Amino acid sequence: MKKIANILPECVACGYCMKICPLRAISVPKGIGAEIDESKCIGCGKCAKGCPAQVITIIERGRADVKAKAVV
Numbered sequence: 303m304k305k306i307a308n309i310l311p312e313c314v315a316c317g318y319c320m321k322i323c324p325l326r327a328i329s330v331p332k333g334i335g336a337e338i339d340e341s342k343c344i345g346c347g348k349c350a351k352g353c354p355a356q357v358i359t360i361i362e363r364g365r366a367d368v369k370a371k372a373v374v
């Protein structure tokens with residue numbers, strides 16, 4: 303099963319994960335919280351290890367909670 307990063311609502315929008323993602327799969331639009339580009343993320347876990355707030359988890363693709371933090 304392929305993995306993907308999932309960001310919890312407690313993200314403090316520091317932007318660190320955006321800088322360290324090797325695939326440039328993360329954006330932090332207008333400082334409201336990080337978002338994952340599902341087409342780019344390979345689930346490597348680098349962002350989860352580096353997040354100072356520890357709000358990134360690596361989950362299996364297709365799980366309903368991937369979209370839990372969808373921003374309108």
Ligand code: SF4
Pocket residue numbers: 309312313314315316317318319320330335336352353354355356357358
């Ligand atoms: S490193 Fe963590 S707290 Fe910072 S923007 Fe990314 S997910 Fe949010």
Ligand code: SF4
Pocket residue numbers: 306307322323324325326327328338342343344345346347348349350
């Ligand atoms: S799991 Fe890897 S590829 Fe996906 S967003 Fe995090 S650092 Fe980028």
